[in-house]
Amino acid sequence: MIKRSKRWGYLVLLLVTSRLVLGQSTTDQRVGSLENLTIDSAKHRVFYEQRLYRNPMTAMLELSEMPVARTGSALVPLFQGVPIAQYQLTPVFRTTPLTRTDRMDYAAAVPFNGRAYKFDFRLHPEFMANFGNRERTVESKTNILLQSQFYLRRGLVLNWGILFPIVNDLDNQAMNVRPAPIFLNQFLALNQADFMSISAGLFYNDRYGLNVQYRHADLNSSWSYGLETSLTGYYFFPKNDFYYQSLSDLMILGDVAYRIGRHNVTLKVSGGQYLFNDRGGRVDFIRQFPNVEVGFYATKTGNGSTAGFNFAIPIPPGRIVQSNRVRLRTTEEFRWEYNYSRGYNIANRYKVGYQLDALLRQYHNSYLKSQLGR
């Protein structure tokens, strides 16, 4: 009996301290651009999530000037409610990976709460084009997507939206207002350096199905590698209808990436089976600038070879209107790739919400550190 009462006392104490530690209502968890904000005053850590900026450093600097973050506080950015790593801005920038225990402690101390997030709506442009037709030089499919996310549980998000067509002289898709890609995504941090992203639903580029990505990325190391596999099929929305084909296209890709020098350059070699059973490889050169990413690539597969460039940019002006609960903004990331010669389905793939390698390199120690210039 005595033992039990002791345990009860311990539990009460734990509850009280956790209340003290968290010590705030849900409204306080949404401050400015920050969501799911929790201050661990015992360990001088600030947990937060932000979806507004492409560059994680923007929120870090914003946060470091707020009174909640005392000098020397460690910052722990979350992605879909999952901590990425722990960052110290002063006296020298430092990245500390979070162990499995760290992650379990956080999950126990801060239970998942979907109300810690805003109703966030973003405007996301989509531009797919073929160039060079002799009759019409640019044949494009241009859409504006109004998108949002439901946070269902830790790491699990439902992405949904509405698509407004602007132009389509690329394919037979009618100009109907239709659902934007709708899919579930589970983000997982397995331990210090192993991450996963699992998506299921209707993706971009008319593909639906299941996509699984795994990546080993120590955020202090130059090396990282990953695997991606998916089983997808074709779908589209005719007027007042839904059309899909069988789930039969297997894609399996592996990659190794290496960061060179101090200029945030990543060299990435990837290969495997792309869409439509096209097998081959690809080499990428990626340079991360503070807000923009620019890349060049070359690829060679059974269907042919091509090269080109790509970029990822935030679309201004960012935040349009915001209250404590609702926000409308432009997308934090518009990604686009140009290939010099189109050929026929050379190393084709589709887009899910985010690619693990692109997400994680934004949280790499050297990338964030370089922006502080010290």
Next chain:
Amino acid sequence: MAPRLPSFRSLLTSRAARRVALWGLVMVASVSPSLAQVNISGKAGLLYVPTATILSDGTFHAGYSYNPVNYAFRFNPDANPLVKTRNSESIFFVNLVVLPRLELNVNLLRPNGPIQYGARGIGDRQIDVKYGLLTERADRPSVALIASIPLGIDNSLVTNAIVATKHVKISSAIELELTAGYASPYYVDRADMRNDQNSTLFSGFVLRDKRDMKSYYLAGPIGGVKASFSRKGGVMAEWDSQHLNLGGYATLVKHWTVQAGVVNFDQLTFGTSYAFSLLSTKHSTGHDKAK
């Protein structure tokens, strides 16, 4: 200067001030080189001639230039026997310093006005690389190597050149930029390929000589001089290996440059470009401003 230093240092201790100072540094670093006026294909240069001016890391240029009809690079039967019309040309370009000393330039050349059906399409797409072999110092010029990546099918602004550039201050306001170099007449392209069968990008390479055509861009000795006034504008003269060209430029609202010139005392060329640094957080982050 000495008595000022301690107060300046104390200013730096506050983090906000440090950030401002950092921005200032980035801006100062990007002001002079990123405002470099650019040549017809968007490389730091004069009118047709590129210079060895080495832009600071992260500098991005985008712009347009107009090439007059008598000197058409591509839509001209003298330059390309398959073309039946003669047109002036529009050149669209982007130029990015992807690494310190290393620049990539993507340009697209399109005809102005009607052309025959068979010559239609997106236009002539070209990718060039520039590498700064030597940076400029008091006792030596900067030297740069420029090469066109031979992925194109019959590119017409091919630049395979080595150039040297030296800046000389004449007075506090006037600066001279002297450039000399040599452009190789030889180049590699994929002449055997047809655009609509272009599914393997790394094949069909052929060595060619620009001088086999009656009209061509940069083959032989090139050079020129530019006099800038307080970096707000200037005048220039160049030898593009075939003609003497004269022109001027002006920089408006810090990032925007306009320029114009006369090619071979005959026809007018003009262009405009906008430049900023991707390393400064000021641009491209509309997201920052909306506090």
